[in-house]
Amino acid sequence: MVMAKPALDPAVVKRLRQLNQPGQPDLVTEVLVLFRADAPARLAAINDAVHSGNGPALQRAAHALKGAAGTIGAHALHDLCKILEEMGKTGVWGGASAAVEETHREYLQLREEIDHLL
Amino acid sequence: MSDVPILVADDDSVSRTVVAAMLRKAGYQVQLASDGDQAWAALQRPTAPSIAVLDWMMPGIDGPEICKRIRQKDMASPTYIILLTSRDASADIVAGLRAGANDYVTKPPNEDELLARVSVGARVVGLQHALADRVRRLEEALSNVKQLQGLLPICSYCKRIRDDQNYWQQVESYITVHSGVQFSHSYCPDCYEQHVKPQLDALDREIDDGDGQTRA
Numbered sequence: 533m534v535m536a537k538p539a540l541d542p543a544v545v546k547r548l549r550q551l552n553q554p555g556q557p558d559l560v561t562e563v564l565v566l567f568r569a570d571a572p573a574r575l576a577a578i579n580d581a582v583h584s585g586n587g588p589a590l591q592r593a594a595h596a597l598k599g600a601a602g603t604i605g606a607h608a609l610h611d612l613c614k615i616l617e618e619m620g621k622t623g624v625w626g627g628a629s630a631a632v633e634e635t636h637r638e639y640l641q642l643r644e645e646i647d648h649l650l
Numbered sequence: 651m652s653d654v655p656i657l658v659a660d661d662d663s664v665s666r667t668v669v670a671a672m673l674r675k676a677g678y679q680v681q682l683a684s685d686g687d688q689a690w691a692a693l694q695r696p697t698a699p700s701i702a703v704l705d706w707m708m709p710g711i712d713g714p715e716i717c718k719r720i721r722q723k724d725m726a727s728p729t730y731i732i733l734l735t736s737r738d739a740s741a742d743i744v745a746g747l748r749a750g751a752n753d754y755v756t757k758p759p760n761e762d763e764l765l766a767r768v769s770v771g772a773r774v775v776g777l778q779h780a781l782a783d784r785v786r787r788l789e790e791a792l793s794n795v796k797q798l799q800g801l802l803p804i805c806s807y808c809k810r811i812r813d814d815q816n817y818w819q820q821v822e823s824y825i826t827v828h829s830g831v832q833f834s835h836s837y838c839p840d841c842y843e844q845h846v847k848p849q850l851d852a853l854d855r856e857i858d859d860g861d862g863q864t865r866a
Contacts, residue, residue, distance in 0.1 A: 547761070551671040557672050566663045593705060595736075600664040602758040 537608070539642035545604025545649070563645050567600050574600075575639060578616060582628045588609045590620030590628075601642075654698035654772045655679040660734065661714075666759060669703060669734070672761045673768065686711030689773045693720065693729060700727060700769060700775040703755070706735045706742055714749035714866035721750035726782040730771040798828055809830065 565636045571586050574597040581590035597615035619628050656678045660666040661823075663684070670680045681699055683689035687710035692698060703714040713733045720729050733746040733754040743754050752774070753767050802824075803812040810818040813827075822833045837846055 543833070549670065549759070551675050553671075553675060556864075563664050563667055566667060566770075581791060583801060592707075598736075599660075599662045599757055603665045603668050629653070 536641070538645060539606055539608060539638060540645045540649075541605035541607055548581050548604070561650060563604060564628065564650055567604055568643065568650075570600060570647055571597065571639060571643075578593050578613075578632060578635065581620065582616075582625075585625070587620045587623045592620075594620060606638075606642050609635065609642055613640055654701060654775065655681060655697075656768065657681045657683060657689060657692050657699040657702040657704075658685035659686065659708065660705035661685050661694075661701065662705070665734070667704070669759060669764065671838070672759070672764055673703075675758070676768075685709045686713070686716060690716055691717065698729065699776075701730045701732070701771045701780075703732045703734060703764075703768070704751075705735050706739075706746060714746050717746065717750035726785070727775065727778040730775050731770060732767055738827070779806050794828055794830075798825070 542611055545560055547648055548563060548646060549558075551559050558559060577593035578597065580586075581593055594613045594616035596646050601607075601609040601613060612631060615631050615634065616628070619631070656673055658670050658673065658680055659682075660669065666682060670682060673680050679699075681692060683692050686704075686708040688702060689702065689708070690711050693702060693716070702716075704716055707715045710841055717731050717733070720731065729748060731751045733743075733751045734757050735742045735746060735754050741786065746754055752771065755764050755767055792800055803820075804810070805812075805818065810844055811820050811824040812822055813824060819827075819829075825831050828831065
C-alpha cells in the first residue's frame with residue numbers, strides 16, 4: 533500500500549519546533565491551534581466568493597489561507613489556494629468549483645494530521 | 651543586537667507568530683500589530699521601533715501605504731522597512747520598493763534569510779543613529795559659533811559683555827562659555843609698562859622700607 537503524501541510537511545514542523553525557547557509555550561502547538569481556529573472561516577469565505585462570483589473576495593480569502601498554509605508547511609493546500617487566488621484576480625473561473633472541492637478535501641486531511649499532533 | 655526593537659505587522663496570526671518567534675530567538679525585542687492601522691499607530695509613538703517587518707496585504711493601511719507615509723515624514727532616523735510578500739509577485743516587490751520599502755522577504759519566510767535581512771537593517775539603523783547624533787552635536791557647536799558672530803553689547807569703560815540673561819560678564823568668561831576657547835593669562839609690553847612695572851617698583855620700595863625699619 534502506498535502511503536498518501538502527508539498534508540503537513542514534517543520538515544517544516546521540525547524547523548518550527550527549533551524556534552522553541554526555554555520557558556515559552558511550544559510554538560508548533562501555538563501555531564497549529566491558531567491555524568485550526570482561523571481556517572474554517574477562510575474556507576467559508578472562499579466558498580461564498582466562488583458561489584457569488586466575487587473575484588476580489590476570492591482573491592483576499594484565498595491569499596489569507598495561502599499564507600497561513602505556507603507557513604505551517606501545508607504545501608498542497610498552499611498551492612490550491614494559490615490557484616484560487618489567481619482565479620479571483622483574473623476573473624477566469626474555469627474549474628473554480630472543482631478547485632474548491634479539492635481544497636476542502638485537502639483541508640480535511642490536514643485537519644486530521646493537525647488533530648493527531650495536538 | 652538584542653536591544654533593537656522590531657515591529658511585526660501581519661493580519662495572519664500564524665505568519666505573525668512564526669516571524670516573531672524567529673526574531674525573538676535571535677534576541678530581538680518584538681512588538682506585534684495585527685493590521686495596518688495598528689502598525690501605523692505603533693510607528694507614530696515616540697518609542698517606535700526602528701525596524702518594521704510589514705505584510706504587503708493587510709486590512710486597514712497596507713504595507714506599501716505605510717512605506718509612503720513614513721517616507722513623507724521628516725525623521726532624523728527613518729524606520730527601516732522590510733515588506734513580506736508572496737514569493738512570485740515581482741510586480742508587488744517593485745511597487746513596494748518604489749513606495750519606499752528598504753527590502754523585502756518572501757512568504758513563508760526562510761529563517762536565515764529573514765535574520766540576514768533584519769541584521770542589515772539593524773546595521774543601517776545603527777549608522778543612521780550615529781549620523782543623527784553627530785549632526786545634532788555639530789548643530790550645537792554651530793549655534794555656539796553663531797552666538798559669537800552676533801552683536802555683543804560691551805561696556806565702553808570696563809569692557810564687560812552683557813549676556814542673554816542680562817548679566818555683565820568679563821570678556822574672557824563670556825567667550826569661555828560661548829566657545830571652545832580657554833584663556834591663558836599673561837600681559838602685553840604696554841600693560842607691563844603701565845600696570846606691572848609700577849606694581850613691581852612699589853613692591854621693591856616696600857621691601858626697601860621694610861629693610862630700613864629693621865635696620866632702625
